[in-house]
Amino acid sequence: MKIKGVAYRTIWVNDDGWSVGIIDQTRLPHDFVTTSLESWEAAAHAIKAMIVRGAPLIGATGAYGLALAMRENASDTMLDKVHAALLETRPTAINLKWALDRVRNALHNQPAVDRAALAYKVAAEICDEDVATCSAIGNHGLNIIEGLYAQAGGKRTINILTHCNAGWLACVDWGTALAPIYKAHDKGIPVHVWVDETRPRNQGASLTAWELNSHGVPHTVIVDNAGGHLMQHGRVDMCIVGTDRTTRQGDVCNKIGTYLKALAARDNDVPFYVALPHSTIDWTIRDGLREIPIEERGEDEVTIMRGRTTTGEIVPVLITPEGSKAANYGFDVTPARLVSGLVTERGTCEATEAGLVALYPEFA
Numbered sequence: 001m002k003i004k005g006v007a008y009r010t011i012w013v014n015d016d017g018w019s020v021g022i023i024d025q026t027r028l029p030h031d032f033v034t035t036s037l038e039s040w041e042a043a044a045h046a047i048k049a050m051i052v053r054g055a056p057l058i059g060a061t062g063a064y065g066l067a068l069a070m071r072e073n074a075s076d077t078m079l080d081k082v083h084a085a086l087l088e089t090r091p092t093a094i095n096l097k098w099a100l101d102r103v104r105n106a107l108h109n110q111p112a113v114d115r116a117a118l119a120y121k122v123a124a125e126i127c128d129e130d131v132a133t134c135s136a137i138g139n140h141g142l143n144i145i146e147g148l149y150a151q152a153g154g155k156r157t158i159n160i161l162t163h164c165n166a167g168w169l170a171c172v173d174w175g176t177a178l179a180p181i182y183k184a185h186d187k188g189i190p191v192h193v194w195v196d197e198t199r200p201r202n203q204g205a206s207l208t209a210w211e212l213n214s215h216g217v218p219h220t221v222i223v224d225n226a227g228g229h230l231m232q233h234g235r236v237d238m239c240i241v242g243t244d245r246t247t248r249q250g251d252v253c254n255k256i257g258t259y260l261k262a263l264a265a266r267d268n269d270v271p272f273y274v275a276l277p278h279s280t281i282d283w284t285i286r287d288g289l290r291e292i293p294i295e296e297r298g299e300d301e302v303t304i305m306r307g308r309t310t311t312g313e314i315v316p317v318l319i320t321p322e323g324s325k326a327a328n329y330g331f332d333v334t335p336a337r338l339v340s341g342l343v344t345e346r347g348t349c350e351a352t353e354a355g356l357v358a359l360y361p362e363f364a
């Protein structure tokens, strides 16, 4: 995507040929700042502190983290140690394990002298594939938006609600849930996006709104609890969200609050789509509620908000009484029965094992 005319991905290798460039997402929407990862510890910190976030980007950063580690020491012990350390940075998104396993498997049985170069090569492949995958998701999702536009007689704006940030900032480029929206907008279909603010870290208000704004897509930020009201009044044509882990029976685990949107959508006959790359499917599990680990983060993300003052300073503000406890569950599971369709790079399917396996017969 372009920022002020310059094309960016969310992660790249710098001109020095080894350090890894990223966008510091904790500084958005107020400042667009890039930074460099020069060690695997820096990569682990970037994932844990959510300097980078979003399932596919966490995976890509993990892959480069292993490459940085192999520059330092390409032994088996180092490979296993750093694989384990990166894996425990964030527990819910399966893309992290998928990417780390892919790099480690490629390095297995390779001479130590070749390992760093090979790790960089695999990390770059993961990134290039993610761009192609998300673009394909965009094309399949575009068909759905075009269908809704045709149903509306081609006469009015299509209103789409999304939760969290499943745009290009969450991936390497394009995004998952936002890719169809960018493609529809670029094709001249009038779309408007209801952007859930997505407490506590406000990925909707800070990141999705920033992305849509930069690309010129009409949007409105709403508080997390407004979606049901809008759906009751016919002001949402479809919902589309991303997922951090999808089970083989089609349950999806996404940012906390996604489930409530899916319930409201079902009650109001609003289609609820989930967009995902193959790297988000955990073929080893079926029951998302029982089998997906839900990340719990620090209380201060709930009790303290950060924002820009009228004088331009970024400040933290305490919003709860001193002494009140807070709980911070990062994700929830939306059961497959509430999902209208899974939009993948291979097409859109029912949120069922049969639907997924029809698209991915190699996992039957």
Ligand code: MRU
Pocket: 053, 054, 055, 056, 093, 163, 164, 165, 166, 167, 170, 171, 175, 176, 177, 203, 241, 242, 243, 244, 254, 255, 330
């Ligand atoms: O905690 P985050 O910001 O990493 O959570 C991100 C999400 O929940 C996204 O919706 C998900 O990763 C899908 S990304 C394409």
